[in-house]
Amino acid sequence: MNKKQLMKGNEALAEAAIRAGLQGYFGYPITPQSELLEYMSRELHKRGGAFVQAESEIASINMVYGAAGAGARVMTSTSSxxxxxxxxxxxxxxxAELPCLLVNVVRGGPGLGTIQPSQGDYFQAVKGGGHGDYKLIVLAPNSVQEMADFTYIGFDLADQYRMPVLILTDGALGQMMESVVFPEYDIEKNRTNHSSWATTGRVNGREQHVITSLHLQSEDMEKQNQILQKKYRKIEENEVRFETIQTEDADFLLVAYGLSARIAHKAVNLAREEGLKVGLLRPISLYPFPYQAIEDLSAKVSGILTVEMSAGQMVEDVRLAVNGKVPVGFYGRMGGMIPQPDEILEEIKKLYSPKRRQ
Amino acid sequence: MNEEIIIAGFGGQGVLSMGMTLAYAGMVEDKEVIWMPSYGPEMRGGTANCIVVVSDDKVSSPIINKFDTTIILNQPSMDKFESAVKPGGNIVYEANNVMNPPTRDDAKVFKIPAAEEAKKLNNPRTMNMIILGAFLAVKPIIEISSILEALKKVLPKRHHHLIPLNEKALRLGMELVGKD
Known part of the structure; x- marks a missing residue:
């Protein structure tokens, strides 16, 4: 059961979703995410769920809306x-405060772009994307194992907070193979009871459940906004996730997430071989963002370099956290190009200086 | 042990499946492995390549641009990846498909007539296993028995009767090293 398997990231995510009790998958094929949809089309109906290939992404997400409203555990996946x-x-x-899992296997943009990996959808993921004051919990895996692990976590957080959770990954993590072990997961124990709000039919004279995002009275709409904001403050307090690597004695800090964090980790190793004391902070939850952890570390280093597969998006959040205390540099590649470890090392050398300690 | 490899050639030469076999075999031996394909337009007829890392320790970056070994199955890949081998590393290449041999004098070069030998086995598609055998003779990082175990995973069931032929090809490849 818990054997090590060699799988693509997309497949591992799909398998984890099914093991987490997925009841409905709605999607439309697009590279570099298609293995996920293919896996679902092959496996989900055999294991108790419904697979629907919709006619478009717009249809997919609205099917998710409907099925989530009925209290089902559902998801969709796509690319940029x-x-x-x-x-x-x-x-x-x-x-409407409905739980569901969304997956964006990011490819290079803007426009129809390229099918190669990118991190150019960070702003769209964490700053909104759609209209209005809303947030998604955004998790960024950096290995095939985490593609699986974060799927379980994502479903549970979606249930707990009654909101969509987004797994933000990229084409390389989706396509590459690594070994993965699927942890035990008790569906009965982990699923939240949705009977107080789900539209499951008005039997035995129970009160009417209404799911809507339309509140024409501004007083009502403001009230709904306040409910959402209260929920987001709670999430910011309780759900910040990040990892630190060799930061204890670091004079200089890298900040990177997802695939970039794997490459940055190698750059840390290369820098250490040359005697440069470099550490890495990897945000795992992009919303809520680890502002406090970065602020704390910024007091201990001489400078920071953010590495992304974009023109520089997360770097704005890093700068917010650092608030001008130390210089924050940026290195990125765009449009499907991937930064190499030695390129990052070169950037480190340009900015590095030992921390002057009191 | 930490071996970083790139395998490159034309789509259809078995580049991706050779890499996947190697990665599976590494996992059979409980090593840490990564298989990273180049995907996209090059899968549809052009050049194809994949990165494989087999290591005793957890692998940080799957994105690498300098390799311990480059396995090269056509000329465009030689042009692109000859420079990507680390000093002291290995270049294993297929003799018939590469017109201009590598000029690196700081790498060990192995020219393997795998296409020709595959023809002798009456199955040109064993070319990739002959090359894999040659690589394992150059760098014995994985046991042949693990490769055979891996083939059971990589090949669909209907092709499992071909595993003995693949074993023959692997062993032939091992014998070819040092004969050029």
């Missing part, structure tokens, strides 16, 4: 251009 198409539906689901 498809994720853009889903934004209206995601905003509705966030407002």
């Amino acid at each position: 251009p498809g994720y853009s198409l889903m934004q209206e539906g995601i905003s509705y689901i966030a407002c």
Whole structure:
């Protein structure tokens, strides 16, 4: 049962979702995410769930909306251009407070772009994407194992907070194979009871359950916003996730997430071989963002370098956290290009200086 | 042990499946492995390559641009990846498909007539296993028995009767090293 398996990231995520009791998958094929949909089409119906290939991404997300409203454990997955198409539906689901899992296997943009990996959808993922004041919990795996692990966590957080959770990954993590072990997961124990709100039919004279994102009275709409904001403050307090690597004695800090964090880790090793005391902080939850952890570390280093597969998006959140205390540099590649460990090392050398300690 | 390899050639030469076999075999031996394909347009007829890392320790970056071994199955890949081998590393290449041999004098070069030998086995598709055998003679990081175990996973069941032929090809490849 808990044997090590060699799988692509996309497949591992799909398998984990099924093991987490997935009841409905709605999606539309797009590279580099298609293995996920293929896996679902092959496996889900045999294991108690419903697989629907919708006619578009817009249809997929609205099917998710409907099925989540009925209290089912559901998800969709896509890649960047498809994720853009889903934004209206995601905003509705966030407002209606329904749990579901979303997956964006990011490819290079803007536009139809390229099918190679990218991290250019960070802003869209953490700053909104759709209209209105809403947030998603955003988790960024950096290995095939985490593609599986974060799927379980994602479903549970979605249930707990009644909101969509987004797994933000990229084409390389989706396509590459690594070994993965699927942890034991008790569906009965982990699933939250949705009977107080789900639209499951008005039997035995129970009160009417209404799921909507439409509140025409501004007083009501503001009230709904306040409910959402209260929930987001609670999430910011309780759900920040990050990892630190060799930061204890670091004079200089790298900040990177997802695939970039794997590459940055190698750059840390290369720098250490040359006697440069470099550490790495990896945000795991991109919302809520680990502002406090970065602020704390910024007091202990002489400078920071953020590495992304984008023109520089997360770096804005890093700068917010650091608030001008130390210089924050940026190194990135765009459009499907991936930074190499030795390129990052070169950037480190340009910015590095030992921390002057009192 | 930490071996970083790139395998490159034309789509259809068995580049990706050779890498996947190697990665599976590493996992059979409980090593840490990564298989990273180049995917996309090059899968549809152009050049294909994959990175394989087999290691005793957890692997940090799957993105690598300098390799311990480059396994090269056509000329465009030689042009692109000859420079990607680390000093002191290995270049294993297929003789018939590469017109211009590598010029690196700081790497060990192994020219393997795998296409020709595969023809003699009456199955040109064993070319990739002959090359894999040659690589394992150059770098014995994985047991042949693990490769055979891996083939059971990589090959669909209907092709399992070909595993003895693949074993023959692997062993032939091992014998070819040092004969050029």
